[in-house]
Amino acid sequence: MTTTSPATTSSDARDRAREGVAATARRLAEAGLVIGTAGNVSLRFEGPTGPEVAITATGVVLADIDPAGVSVLDVDGHQLAGDLAPTSELELHLDALRERGGAVVHTHSPAATAVSLVVDELPCVHYQQLAIGGAIRVAPFEVFGSPELAAAVRSALAGKQAAILAHHGTVALGSDLTKAADNALLLEWAADLYWRAAALGTPRALSEAQQVAVIEVALRTGYGSPRPATTEEP
Numbered sequence: 027m028t029t030t031s032p033a034t035t036s037s038d039a040r041d042r043a044r045e046g047v048a049a050t051a052r053r054l055a056e057a058g059l060v061i062g063t064a065g066n067v068s069l070r071f072e073g074p075t076g077p078e079v080a081i082t083a084t085g086v087v088l089a090d091i092d093p094a095g096v097s098v099l100d101v102d103g104h105q106l107a108g109d110l111a112p113t114s115e116l117e118l119h120l121d122a123l124r125e126r127g128g129a130v131v132h133t134h135s136p137a138a139t140a141v142s143l144v145v146d147e148l149p150c151v152h153y154q155q156l157a158i159g160g161a162i163r164v165a166p167f168e169v170f171g172s173p174e175l176a177a178a179v180r181s182a183l184a185g186k187q188a189a190i191l192a193h194h195g196t197v198a199l200g201s202d203l204t205k206a207a208d209n210a211l212l213l214e215w216a217a218d219l220y221w222r223a224a225a226l227g228t229p230r231a232l233s234e235a236q237q238v239a240v241i242e243v244a245l246r247t248g249y250g251s252p253r254p255a256t257t258e259e260p
């Protein structure tokens with residue numbers, strides 16, 4: 027397949043979106059963030075009809091998913107392509123994709139779910155957590171697939187790139203599929219860190235001033251992005 031052909035059409039965009047969503051779902055399964063048919067992935071992209079959403083279908087095993095297991099809908103949830111019905115958490119995905127675009131990952135990852143059983147918020151215990159908004163809220167339990175759950179997640183995500191769902195799992199956002207999956211992995215790592223610390227004592231959170239200091243340096247130096255080497259000492 028060439029990417030330079032002038033014949034490239036927006037239905038190629040659908041194919042790429044479906045392939046990308048399937049690959050991300052397999053990555054999450056491989057990393058242990060989702061098991062069996064639990065968890066789902068979506069991406070907003072520009073398709074033949076305008077903004078479209080590629081999303082994992084319900085009942086598909088994510089470890090083995092291929093593009094046929096990914097449905098394409100418009101941003102109001104009407105099916106445009108694919109033979110399978112979308113995930114039961116469709117509303118939660120559409121809410122975030124309409125508001126923020128990019129990609130959404132929903133997992134049942136074990137450390138974050140365990141933390142959801144004992145706290146209402148995962149404190150900011152490591153400075154890297156600032157990449158997803160610092161402290162992460164735990165949305166109260168609501169039945170899966172319900173409008174109540176979608177609303178609770180919407181509130182918990184305000185100003186953040188991720189949220190934890192009590193007795194359920196996580197949601198992570200990103201400007202693309204890679205970033206959304208990276209954010210889901212970062213949240214699970216932070217939850218695991220918190221869990222280990224809580225086994226030793228009461229974890230201390232980074233103070234507001236410490237968080238601000240980190241953000242200032244990160245903005246000034248472009249922390250987390252590759253940059254050319256320099257011979258000067260920082």
Ligand SMILES: [Zn+2]
Pocket residue numbers: 064065115132133134170194195
């Ligand atoms: Zn779920």
